[in-house]
Amino acid sequence: MANPTIVLLPVWGAGHFMPMLQAGKQLLASSSRPLSLTVLLMPAPTAQSASDISDHVRREEAAGAGDIRFHHLPDVKLPTDHSGVEEFISRAVQLHVPHLRAAIIGLTCPVAALVVDIFCTPALDVTRELAVPAYVYFTSSAAMLSLLLRSPALDEEVVVEFEEMEGALDLPGLPPVPPSVLPGTLLERKSPTYKWFVYTGRRYVEASGIIVNTADELEPRVLAAIAEGRCTRGARAPAVYPIGPVLALTPPAHAEEQPHECLRWLDAQPPASVLFLCFGSKGFLTKPQAHEIARGLERSGHRFLWVLRGLPADISRGAGDPSDANLAELLPEGFLGETNGRGLVWPKRAPQKEILAHASVGGFVTHCGWNSILESLWFGVPMLPWPLGAEQHFNAFTLVCDMGVAVPLKVDRKRDNFVEAAELERAVRSLMGGGNEGRKAKEKAMEMMVVCRKAVDHGGSSCASVKRLSEDLLGGAVVLPNV
Numbered sequence: 001m002a003n004p005t006i007v008l009l010p011v012w013g014a015g016h017f018m019p020m021l022q023a024g025k026q027l028l029a030s031s032s033r034p035l036s037l038t039v040l041l042m043p044a045p046t047a048q049s050a051s052d053i054s055d056h057v058r059r060e061e062a063a064g065a066g067d068i069r070f071h072h073l074p075d076v077k078l079p080t081d082h083s084g085v086e087e088f089i090s091r092a093v094q095l096h097v098p099h100l101r102a103a104i105i106g107l108t109c110p111v112a113a114l115v116v117d118i119f120c121t122p123a124l125d126v127t128r129e130l131a132v133p134a135y136v137y138f139t140s141s142a143a144m145l146s147l148l149l150r151s152p153a154l155d156e157e158v159v160v161e162f163e164e165m166e167g168a169l170d171l172p173g174l175p176p177v178p179p180s181v182l183p184g185t186l187l188e189r190k191s192p193t194y195k196w197f198v199y200t201g202r203r204y205v206e207a208s209g210i211i212v213n214t215a216d217e218l219e220p221r222v223l224a225a226i227a228e229g230r231c232t233r234g235a236r237a238p239a240v241y242p243i244g245p246v247l248a249l250t251p252p253a254h255a256e257e258q259p260h261e262c263l264r265w266l267d268a269q270p271p272a273s274v275l276f277l278c279f280g281s282k283g284f285l286t287k288p289q290a291h292e293i294a295r296g297l298e299r300s301g302h303r304f305l306w307v308l309r310g311l312p313a314d315i316s317r318g319a320g321d322p323s324d325a326n327l328a329e330l331l332p333e334g335f336l337g338e339t340n341g342r343g344l345v346w347p348k349r350a351p352q353k354e355i356l357a358h359a360s361v362g363g364f365v366t367h368c369g370w371n372s373i374l375e376s377l378w379f380g381v382p383m384l385p386w387p388l389g390a391e392q393h394f395n396a397f398t399l400v401c402d403m404g405v406a407v408p409l410k411v412d413r414k415r416d417n418f419v420e421a422a423e424l425e426r427a428v429r430s431l432m433g434g435g436n437e438g439r440k441a442k443e444k445a446m447e448m449m450v451v452c453r454k455a456v457d458h459g460g461s462s463c464a465s466v467k468r469l470s471e472d473l474l475g476g477a478v479v480l481p482n483v
C-alpha cells in the first residue's frame with residue numbers, strides 16, 4: 001500500500017504557505033516510516049499571492065525533494081462583503097468544503113491527517129464526516145493561540161466592548177493583558193469577523209492536535225496554561241506540538257555570487273551598530289510618517305538600514321503588496337545627503353534574514369509579524385516593536401512584557417499607528433545607546449537565540465515535538481473507502 005499522506009491546507013500568503021510546507025517537510029524527515037505530503041492549494045485571492053505561490057510550487061516541484069504532491073482546488077466565488085480577514089478566510093474555506101471532501105476521498109493512500117491553517121476550521125466538517133484526524137498549524141505565537149482558545153469564554157464573561165471593561169484581561173500564563181493590545185477584530189464585537197474569531201476558538205478544541213511555530217522554552221508559561229486546560233475552562237485542550245522556530249533560512253550564497261547591496265553596506269559598519277527597520281511583506285509608509293522616521297533617525301545619531309516601501313499599486317483592493325518606494329518623493333529634502341555614510345534607505349524588498357544574521361545589526365524596528373519576531377530571536381537581535389495590524393499589537397505586548405526582548409515604543413493605534421519623531425529618537429537611543437533598558441533586551445534576545453537553536457537541535461524540545469507528532473500522525477492514519 002502507498003505511504004500514508006499528510007494533507008495540508010495552507011492559506012495564501014508567503015508567511016503561511018512557506019512555513020507550513022517547511023513544517024511538513026520536517027515531519028517527513030523525522031518520521032520512522034515513509035510519509036508523503038499532499039498540499040491542497042485554494043486559488044489565491046490576489047494576482048500577487050497567486051504568483052508568489054505558483055513560483056514557490058514550481059521551485060519545489062523542480063527540486064523534487066521528498067514525496068510532495070500539489071493539488072489545485074477548483075475556483076470558488078470568493079466573498080467580497082467580508083468584514084475582516086477572519087471572516088474572509090473562514091467563508092472562503094466554507095465554500096471549498098465540497099472540493100476538499102472530493103480531494104480527500106480521491107486519495108488512494110491512507111490519510112494520516114488534514115492539517116489546516118489559521119481560520120480554516122470550516123474544513124473540520126470534512127474531517128469529522130470522514131473520520132480523518134484534524135490538526136491545526138498555527139503560524140503565530142502560543143500566546144495568540146491561548147487568546148483564540150480562550151475567546152469563547154471571554155465572549156461570555158465580558159459583556160461590554162473589551163476596551164470599555166474595567167482593568168485587564170486574564171490570559172493564563174501571561175501578565176495581565178490591556179484590552180488596547182488585542183487584535184483589531186476583538187475590539188469590534190458587533191462585526192461578523194469577531195464572530196468568526198470566536199467560532200475559530202470554539203472549533204480548535206475539536207482538533208486532535210495543534211502544531212505551533214514556537215518553542216517550549218520561548219513561551220513556557222502560556223504553553224503550560226494551555227496544556228493544563230486553563231485556557232479552555234478546565235476542559236482538556238488538544239495536544240499542542242511546539243515545533244519551532246520553523247524558519248525558511250536561505251542557503252549560503254555561492255562564492256562567485258555578489259552579496260546583496262544591503263549586505264555589502266553592512267560589511268562596512270562596526271559590529272552591532274546598525275538599527276534595521278523593516279515592516280513585513282505588506283507594510284508601507286505614508287509621506288508624513290516617513291518624515292517623522294527620518295527626523296527621529298537623524299536626531300538619534302545612530303546608524304540605520306531602513307526598508308522603506310510605498311503604497312501598493314492597487315490600493316483600491318486593499319491587499320496588494322507595497323510598491324518600490326520613490327525615495328525623492330517620500331523622504332525630506334536633504335535627508336539622504338545628511339545621513340550619507342551612516343544610513344541606507346532601501347526602497348524594495350530586502351533579504352531580511354541575511355540582514356538580521358549580519359554582525360553589524362544591533363537592533364530591529366519590526367511590525368511584529370510572528371515570522372519576523374522568530375527571525376530576530378534566531379539571530380539574537382533585540383527589537384523595537386512597531387505593530388501595524390492583525391495580531392501584531394498583541395505580539396508587541398508579549399515581546400516587551402513577557403519575553404523582555406524589546407524596548408517599548410509608543411505607537412498611536414488610533415492615529416493609524418503613528419509614531420512621532422521624538423518618540424522614535426528616544427526609543428532608538430534606549431535600544432542602541434548602551435543604557436540599562438537596551439542592554440537587558442539585548443541579553444534576553446541572546447538568551448532566546450540560544451534557546452531557539454537548542455530547541456530545534458537533536459534532542460531539543462521542538463525536535464522531540466516533531467518526532468512525537470510524526471508518530472501520532474502515523475498512529476492515526478485511516479484508509480478511506482474511495483466512495
Ligand SMILES: COc1cc(-c2[o+]c3cc(O)cc([O-])c3cc2O[C@@H]2O[C@H](CO)[C@H](O)[C@H](O)[C@H]2O)cc(OC)c1O
Binds near residue numbers: 015016086118184
Ligand atoms: C493570510 O493572510 C492574512 C493573515 C492575517 C492574519 O490575521 C490575523 C488576525 C487575527 O485576529 C489574529 C491573528 O493571529 C492573525 C494572523 C494573521 O496572519 C499573519 O500571519 C503571518 C505569518 O503567518 C504573521 O504571523 C503575521 O503576524 C500575521 O498577522 C492578516 C492578513 O491581512 C491583514 C492577511 O492577509
Ligand SMILES: O=c1ccn([C@@H]2O[C@H](COP(=O)(O)OP(=O)(O)O)[C@@H](O)[C@H]2O)c(=O)[nH]1
Binds near residue numbers: 348
Ligand atoms: O523586505 C522584506 C520584508 C519581509 N521579508 C520576509 O517576509 C516575512 C514576513 O513575515 P511576517 O510573519 O513577519 O509578517 P507578514 O509579512 O506576514 O505580515 C519574513 O520571513 C521576512 O523575513 C523579507 O524577507 N524582506
